[in-house]
Amino acid sequence: MSIFGVDIASGSPSGKRPPSYSLFILDEDSSAGFHMISRHKLIRMIRERQPEMVAMDNVHELAADRRELIGLLRRMPPSTKVVQVTSKERSESLVKLARYHGIAFDRTDPLQEAEACARLAAKGVGAALSAFEERTWIKVSRRRSLGRGGWSQNRYTRKIHGAVMGLARDVEKQLRESGLSYTSRAVEGMGGYTRAEFVVEAPREKVHISQGYSSDAQVLVQSIERAELQYRPLQQRRSYIIVGFDPGTTTGIAALSLSGELVDLISSRALSSSEVIEWIAARGRPL
Known part of the structure; x- marks a missing residue:
């Protein structure tokens, strides 16, 4: 199991100075620390390493607002949980929480704070951010503009719409073969579809359809965003x-x-x- 502990080292997502982060990687048999890395590099490392959890004192240290946070979450692997180790219901500081669990660290050192977050998450402390529903949205649409017209406009339009319809049928075939429940809606156009949409009753990590495109059509696959952010405790029941x-x-x-x-x-x-x-x-x- 790999856990990323993250703490903001300088700057701010909402300030003039872009944020830099300290990152502590906790693996089963090793650990490593990185200091003053950019948010872009942090997301890239998360995508490359695909940790089980990314643990923080406050998840809003990642983004200036909800829209930006959702955008960052969409760039992360669907299987990676973003965990806030401090409670949303009780005002517990990281220092106090760490002391309860026998973890000592220097609060002035962002890298040590990042390590504390990782070790707390490894103990099952905290709650995972749930920003998306257990449903996935797929959209198949044209990749090119139809243009202003001309003597070959109708033929060109039929070609584009035919490509959208063909790609939509490929997506639907994959969904049927996977046994996933879904609903679909297609908008017909000259020679095919102008677009087609699918709502799959499964989380993104269980929908094995990749985003992509051909010369004339494209596929967008996204988790459906919740109306409100939710936090789910890592430990649902105490033994x-x-x-x-x-x-x-x-x-x-x-x-x-x-x-x-x-x-x-x-x-x-x-x-x-x-x-x-x-x-x-x-x-x-x-x-």
Whole structure:
């Protein structure tokens, strides 16, 4: 599993200076850090490496507004989750959240913040941004303008519309063969279709139709955008755990699964009673 932790290092998506980012890549057996990379390079690395998650303190550090954020999400692999590790419901700082989970970092170092985000996401902390519905929109249309007319205009129009119809039929054949449920609508024109649209009842990653074009027609494939952004917790349900607690000068807590496997462990002099409760609650439901 590969996780990208990201933190803004300088600039701002909405400011005069373009943003630069710190990136920490957490793999199963290795890790690597990159500092002061552009947003363009960050998106390119996400597309090339296709991590399971891109974890951030605040997903809006990626874009100035919703429209720009949606545009960036469309450029990422459909299987990659964008995760905000801090809660949308509770005002928890990254520092406090990391301390609950036994992660120490220098808050003045963007690369260390990026690493903290990656390690929190690896523990199942945070919520994945859901900007798209579990449906996919496909549009087949002409690639060229029909022009102003002329003695060969009708023949040219029939050629273009015929290409659109042929490409639309190819798309529909692929959808039928894949067994996906869909609805379609075509607008007829001289000699074929001016355009055809399909709404597929499946997320983009399950629709194995690529965007592309021929000399006369083109295919656009996109996830359907939600009316409102949603956040889905990485851990939907807390499992039961067994908790060992040592309340001495240095507080020690251990959480075990019911099968006796270690879930997490922490030792600290700075944990208050409320922080102990929240640390335990974040790992499961104690018996």
